[in-house]
Amino acid sequence: MTIPQQRARATVHDVAAAAGVSRGTVSRVLNGGYVSPAARSAIEAAIQSVGYVPNTAARNLVRQRTQAVAFLAHEPHPLFLEDPNIGSVMLGANEALSLADYQMVCLVIDSVRDTERVSRYLAGGFVDGAIIVSARSHDPITRAVTRLALPTTFVGHPPDLGTMPWVGIDNVAAAREITTRLLSTGRQRVAMIAAALDRDSGADRLEGFRQALGERFDPRLVAEVPLYEYGGGLAGMEELLRREPAIDGVFAASDAVAAGALEALRSAGRAIPEDVGLVGFDDSTWARRSRPALSTVHQPAAGLGRRAAEVVLAQLRGEEVERGGILLDTPIVWRESA
Amino acid sequence: MTIPQQRARATVHDVAAAAGVSRGTVSRVLNGGYVSPAARSAIEAAIQSVGYVPNTAARNLVRQRTQAVAFLAHEPHPLFLEDPNIGSVMLGANEALSLADYQMVCLVIDSVRDTERVSRYLAGGFVDGAIIVSARSHDPITRAVTRLALPTTFVGHPPDLGTMPWVGIDNVAAAREITTRLLSTGRQRVAMIAAALDRDSGADRLEGFRQALGERFDPRLVAEVPLYEYGGGLAGMEELLRREPAIDGVFAASDAVAAGALEALRSAGRAIPEDVGLVGFDDSTWARRSRPALSTVHQPAAGLGRRAAEVVLAQLRGEEVERGGILLDTPIVWRESA
DNA sequence: GAGTGGTCTGTGAACGTGCACACACTCTGC
DNA sequence: GCAGAGTGTGTGCACGTTCACAGACCACTC
Structure with missing residues (x-):
């Protein structure tokens, strides 16, 4: 037996059967709506006992959104290893997305093969939006998000950004x-x-x-x-x-x-x-x-990430966002070397 | 008008209609199977003209897999900023996954809120497997992947790993x-x-x-x-x-x-x-x-990532993997300081 | 006692795919 | 001319959800 035993996951049907109610009622417990205290507690007990976890693919399919935002790091070789900023940008973005209950998924692009696969990933509806750092001029990814009309914010501004929103420093x-x-x-x-x-x-x-x-x-x-x-x-x-x-x-x-x-x-x-x-x-x-x-x-790296995330979230809420750049403050830190 | 105009995406139905064939034939062009050259070229033209991209959520739902693997970095604050290894581990993993046409999605855990959301994400069927670096003892995420029976490999080995496979150095x-x-x-x-x-x-x-x-x-x-x-x-x-x-x-x-x-x-x-x-x-x-x-x-950071990815991929192929640890070589690099 | 409004629940129809199956057609060999 | 193989195509169902709708029940009120 080489194939690992993967027990079938419980679905909302199983929960409904165990609790003696219908799918609809289970869904209402999960997503809000009228449901009697008796039914609610029965369903909650059933969820526990069958070990139910909602299948996000199915949910995404019907809701047409994923509650996830991509964080794209281009050419990370020199960056991740040498640039101490990118980690902070990422953590800042994660913080803001996390607060809004969005999952940040970080994708690294390290080859042509990656570029194509990431384009597919973005197009495939895995994420609702994207934050892109260190994009280059004429980046195929930039074209892809434009074509997809995927809510996107850049950190820094390659010259051919068009009307895409970006966050940076002066x-x-x-x-x-x-x-x-x-x-x-x-x-x-x-x-x-x-x-x-x-x-x-x-x-x-x-x-x-x-x-x-x-x-x-x-x-x-x-x-x-x-x-x-x-x-x-x-x-x-x-x-x-x-x-x-x-x-x-x-x-x-x-x-x-x-x-x-x-x-x-x-x-x-x-x-x-x-x-x-x-x-x-x-x-x-x-x-x-x-x-x-x-x-x-001081380069406000975490702030750049946080702000970029906020701009993406605003787009996701359907708000009109300022086209063009947002500049963050860069306070001077005076230490001993001068 | 505050909500951005998001034109409805083309589906396989639209392609079929444009090409004058059925959904099934379009699906065969995409996934392999008998299809005549005439139909094939008509469909390929239709895909171009309507700008069709498969909806991955729907595909995942029916296929029950996502072609994506999570890369989990726990407590990245000190790590991303100070540890130059983690970036290399990540790039190594990405390389191996990319070669197998898997998308690596990196998730950072930075707070309790993140832990819960990431557990949901993993449980939600967004990924087929996971690579976990810098897990701690009694990590809730470790429990989550165990319960989910999600194919997982650790980089390094917290003491309570059980029979989970891991990759490390001696x-x-x-x-x-x-x-x-x-x-x-x-x-x-x-x-x-x-x-x-x-x-x-x-x-x-x-x-x-x-x-x-x-x-x-x-x-x-x-x-x-x-x-x-x-x-x-x-x-x-x-x-x-x-x-x-x-x-x-x-x-x-x-x-x-x-x-x-x-x-x-x-x-x-x-x-x-x-x-x-x-x-x-x-x-x-x-x-x-x-x-x-x-x-x-020499700590073979990229090799650790690569190897961890390979072990996850092997599990995904249904192969029996060695339980316990895999140790990588650590050659000595002799420079000038001794 | 009929109407009204609020609370609660079940049902059916999507969402966009892939896959199994059935079917149609063409070709071969007897 | 017909069985059988090989090739190409269409259809129905399933995947696991959410959501709109319809309806049941229960007070109330006029």
């Missing part, structure tokens, strides 16, 4: 603000390690830095690295120190980059924050873990 | 092996920073250390810290140096702990690996990121 303003704060500590030669300039977040942070410096902006004091990475920070800082040894302030495009820069500065014999003030971006574990702890911009 | 052997390797570099006073002794992984790693030292084991050279954390490594190492300044080798219970220890050793003016050899456990990003890079035990 990278320009946040970068401008922390740079200004760094300047206010009296630094004279302030540099930036810019990263991921091909993404809007990367480009925007550089723009904010430029705005804060105004007239004093010097392109020689900007090092560019491809990714938000420790290694990039290390290399970028070494490059900057070669170009201008008198640097006394650095804005790194992320905390990971800042951690790399810190290592380079330390190797070069610079004291932080005495010789050089250093600030990051994200308020991730990198920032708290560093010695000295990093001054940084 | 912490005792791995710890013994890396300690032996460390001793073979000629170290005389080898200490351990043990962590999470309330979990079997933590206790097992200490036991492996003890076995490797044999007669030379000295309880004074074991510092105990509560969690696999950077902070714990820092404090534990400081404590050990106070007890025995002549330490020349350290086995830290995880890479994060080792990173903390590294910081403490550096502050105390010890050169790594010249004065003190240091080894960790996990082969996480911590290990590669550290300066010097850590020698450590």
Whole structure:
């Protein structure tokens, strides 16, 4: 006998038979409606004794909704492993959905095969809505949800989002603000390690830095690295120190980059924050873990997830939602590194 | 008009009408069976033109399976944010499930409310099986899957698992092996920073250390810290140096702990690996990121996920699976820190 | 005592599929 | 010409729910 013994699950019919009532009455106990105390207690006892659990597939079929929302993480390889934010976004979304009694189901897309299967999954009526993080431009999934008219909210905003609602932060303003704060500590030669300039977040942070410096902006004091990475920070800082040894302030495009820069500065014999003030971006574990702890911009990751979930829930309630973006606050967290 | 216009989805009836055939023939095109080339192409054209996507709820109802497997992450707060392994486990599982054309749906449990809802979700027939990571003892979810007879595999093994299949690593052997390797570099006073002794992984790693030292084991050279954390490594190492300044080798219970220890050793003016050899456990990003890079035990996180998925798939195929645990190899990765 | 309104219950019809079965047609070989 | 095999197609039922409807019963009130 190789096939595991799977006893047939109890249905609403079994409960009705055991309680001596009809299906309709059982359904009313489950979903509300007039039902006598006697019948109710008989049915509740019957549910217990036969071990009844409603079959959600059948319920979904007739109700045309599933009480579940997808959380889509694209290309998670670098993200899950390196980006400490995505977990927080996910937990924030889960919290808001949970409160509304929705089940969050997280789907990861890691290959072309996944893209197709996830499209089918979304189209198949498994979920009532979706939250999508880290979508790329011309993402087939974006097309799929558009075609399906599936209530969706994005976290971050790829350029071809159209009128889809999204939640994000104002990278320009946040970068401008922390740079200004760094300047206010009296630094004279302030540099930036810019990263991921091909993404809007990367480009925007550089723009904010430029705005804060105004007239004093010097392109020689900007090092560019491809990714938000420790290694990039290390290399970028070494490059900057070669170009201008008198640097006394650095804005790194992320905390990971800042951690790399810190290592380079330390190797070069610079004291932080005495010789050089250093600030990051994200308020991730990198920032708290560093010695000295990093001054940084708090990225409200959990809030982004929570807010995205709320926008999806609003759509599900049939409410009109603001098309376009919602920007969340990014408070500055001042610690020891500047 | 507040309710978004959701055009009715096309059903198999619409396709049949458009193609001038019956439902049955459409179903055969979708699921295999005899169908003439003429009918087939007419139906395929009709599917395109009406934009038909099968309703999975209805399909699941009649097929009694969903082609989806749950990935359950319990208490993700510390895990998702701190543990770099869980993401890899998840990606490994996704890879194996994807290959078998199963959809992985990840569910996070973050509160009592979540526990109940997830139990309902699992019971509701949304998934055919489950992979559970980081389950605790007396976990209500463990009870739920047992009662449901849902094909399940655990990653790691809480003590009350019963006959449930699980996948894990041999912490005792791995710890013994890396300690032996460390001793073979000629170290005389080898200490351990043990962590999470309330979990079997933590206790097992200490036991492996003890076995490797044999007669030379000295309880004074074991510092105990509560969690696999950077902070714990820092404090534990400081404590050990106070007890025995002549330490020349350290086995830290995880890479994060080792990173903390590294910081403490550096502050105390010890050169790594010249004065003190240091080894960790996990082969996480911590290990590669550290300066010097850590020698450590490779935890086959993706392999654990993959293997767990395979065991679930085997159960789904009705195969008899080995009750009890499957242990994966944990090769030693020798880098610069010892 | 008939009408009225509220409370409670059972029944039938969906929801959109897949599958078993029955049937129709064509071809082969005798 | 006819049985039998092989190929292609349509129909009815089942899956387990929810929901609308109809109806039964029980006070009340006029």
